[in-house]
Amino acid sequence: xxxxxxxxxVVLPHGQSSVAWFSLAALLGIVLLxxxxxxxxxxxxxxxxxxxxxxxxxxxxxxVVLAISVLLALVFSKYVYLASLTxxxxxYLIDHFHVSVRHAQLQLFVFLAAAAAxxxxxxxxxxxxxxxxxxxxxxxxxxxxxxxxxxxxxFWTAMLTVPIGLIIASAFPAIVVYAQDLLPGRTGxxxxxxxxxxFGMGSVGxxxxxxxxxxxxxxxxxxxxxxxxxxxxxxxxLPDVQKYQGRAAA
Numbered sequence: 001x002x003x004x005x006x007x008x009x010v011v012l013p014h015g016q017s018s019v020a021w022f023s024l025a026a027l028l029g030i031v032l033l034x035x036x037x038x039x040x041x042x043x044x045x046x047x048x049x050x051x052x053x054x055x056x057x058x059x060x061x062x063x064v065v066l067a068i069s070v071l072l073a074l075v076f077s078k079y080v081y082l083a084s085l086t087x088x089x090x091x092y093l094i095d096h097f098h099v100s101v102r103h104a105q106l107q108l109f110v111f112l113a114a115a116a117a118x119x120x121x122x123x124x125x126x127x128x129x130x131x132x133x134x135x136x137x138x139x140x141x142x143x144x145x146x147x148x149x150x151x152x153x154x155f156w157t158a159m160l161t162v163p164i165g166l167i168i169a170s171a172f173p174a175i176v177v178y179a180q181d182l183l184p185g186r187t188g189x190x191x192x193x194x195x196x197x198x199f200g201m202g203s204v205g206x207x208x209x210x211x212x213x214x215x216x217x218x219x220x221x222x223x224x225x226x227x228x229x230x231x232x233x234x235x236x237x238l239p240d241v242q243k244y245q246g247r248a249a250a
Contacts, residue, residue: 085161138171
């Protein structure tokens with residue numbers, strides 16, 4: 001989420017060559033991830049194997065397939081909408097409100113910071129209230145804001161992106177936890193499936209939206225994307241995971 005700040009205060013004044021200094025931070029991240037990988041190899045795999053042996057899913061296969069399909073549809077709607085903002089929000093602000101590049105980057109930072117906070121908040125809230133309730137709240141809570149966004153002025157556009165980022169990002173941890181509860185002992189498969197598809201759908205969505213914006217304009221794209229969270233109403237078909245966990249415990 002700090003990328004727009006770097007673009008506004010480092011890249012714009014000093015040029016693209018200034019980005020090279022940030023490769024040092026990337027190298028530090030690589031070193032940290034290598035250490036995390038070594039720790040997981042010796043500790044994490046054993047813990048997950050024990051968890052897999054102590055849990056068993058009693059959910060019918062048909063219910064599992066339906067639930068995973070619904071969750072994938074939710075990931076599609078959320079990450080294509082996020083792609084519309086992360087990739088084209090600055091162009092929308094410049095084209096629609098005629099703001100400077102720096103101003104547009106700062107507003108993008110506000111949205112990304114809200115999304116980062118939402119991702120961190122969503123996990124603990126899901127643990128406390130239940131993943132399914134967080135998924136529902138992210139659908140019903142974000143829809144009014146996304147529908148208002150294409151019709152707002154500059155000030156309210158900035159204000160609306162804060163709850164949009166918070167609410168829409170809070171759902172992803174809940175979605176992953178819900179899927180892991182549905183398929184206990186398959187943490188790696190679930191995480192790989194949802195994280196991989198999230199990034200993949202976001203990338204493909206950004207490309208498709210960019211092509212569409214070239215033909216019909218960025219304003220139309222944002223008006224269209226405002227309805228994407230409606231796909232989240234499919235969450236009504238999600239089964240109650242706690243019911244199956246109760247059967248497994250019995």
